[in-house]
Amino acid sequence: xxxxxxxxxxxxxxxxxxxxxxxxxxxxxxxxxxxxxxxxxxxxxxxxxxxxxxxxxxxxxxxxxxxxxxxxxxxxxxxxxxxxxxxxxxxxxxxxxxxxxxxxxxxxxxxxxxxxxxxxxxxxxxxxxxxxxxxxxxxxxxxxxxxxxxxxxxxxxxxxxxxxxxxxxxxxxxxxxxxxxxxxxxxxxxxxxxxxxxxxxxxxxxxxxxxxxxxxxxxxxxxxxxxxxxxxxxxxxxxxxxxxxxxxxxxxxxxxxxxxxxx
Ligand code: KIV
Ligand code: NA
Numbered sequence: 001x002x003x004x005x006x007x008x009x010x011x012x013x014x015x016x017x018x019x020x021x022x023x024x025x026x027x028x029x030x031x032x033x034x035x036x037x038x039x040x041x042x043x044x045x046x047x048x049x050x051x052x053x054x055x056x057x058x059x060x061x062x063x064x065x066x067x068x069x070x071x072x073x074x075x076x077x078x079x080x081x082x083x084x085x086x087x088x089x090x091x092x093x094x095x096x097x098x099x100x101x102x103x104x105x106x107x108x109x110x111x112x113x114x115x116x117x118x119x120x121x122x123x124x125x126x127x128x129x130x131x132x133x134x135x136x137x138x139x140x141x142x143x144x145x146x147x148x149x150x151x152x153x154x155x156x157x158x159x160x161x162x163x164x165x166x167x168x169x170x171x172x173x174x175x176x177x178x179x180x181x182x183x184x185x186x187x188x189x190x191x192x193x194x195x196x197x198x199x200x201x202x203x204x205x206x207x208x209x210x211x212x213x214x215x216x217x218x219x220x221x222x223x224x225x226x227x228x229x230x231x232x233x234x235x236x237x238x239x240x241x242x243x244x245x246x247x248x249x250x251x252x253x254x255x256x257x258x259x260x261x262x263x
Pocket of ligand 2: 042044
């Protein structure tokens with residue numbers, strides 16, 4: 001089966017909302033593949049898979065390792081892999097070199113990078129050379145040290161024009177979609193109305209052309225989730241119950257039982 005293509009995602013502007021989730025693991029990605037238009041291998045894997053405190057420590061090798069697992073586990077969705085902090089900001093040439101490595105070694109269909117106006121030149125450089133780029137603006141976790149934490153963007157109306165310019169700059173530079181993270185609804189609505197490519201919201205309201213969530217967050221695998229996450233499953237509680245039952249049965253010698261023994 002042919003995968004969802006970048007132009008197919010781009011053409012969904014203003015149409016049926018685009019569905020996306022993150023995946024970092026082959027077998028869960030196979031389940032997500034049945035419902036998602038694109039799957040994001042995001043650098044949030046540093047936190048949700050590896051216990052890091054931020055995304056800043058995530059390496060290119062780690063992104064490639066998880067990207068390969070997700071490509072192997074899927075066959076329908078477009079796979080988009082994040083460029084990690086420190087792998088693309090210095091120059092368009094550096095961004096191309098590392099994005100090309102990601103594409104060659106994982107087989108993914110596109111990359112994502114954080115930044116608006118300041119990244120427009122890089123978005124154009126990559127797109128013109130065969131690498132589709134999804135941009136990511138608003139709350140950009142790789143800039144958390146500059147911003148002084150995770151802050152919802154656009155609470156002050158005076159800041160709106162800068163965010164709108166960010167969106168226009170990356171759209172005009174060739175980004176095929178733009179993630180809007182952590183911004184107030186009226187700003188997300190304005191940006192979505194101003195750019196010709198789909199906006200994908202995370203903490204940015206239903207005004208966007210699509211939505212993405214971190215799978216582990218919406219499955220209840222994290223002890224805490226921000227307000228913008230809706231928890232659709234309680235996997236953390238299910239795992240706890242399962243391992244407790246296993247431990248009790250090992251201790252009582254109820255496991256392995258008749259069904260699990262070679263005679
Ligand atoms: O890494 C990630 O999970 C992301 C989403 C929040 C869009 O970039
Ligand atoms: Na990310």
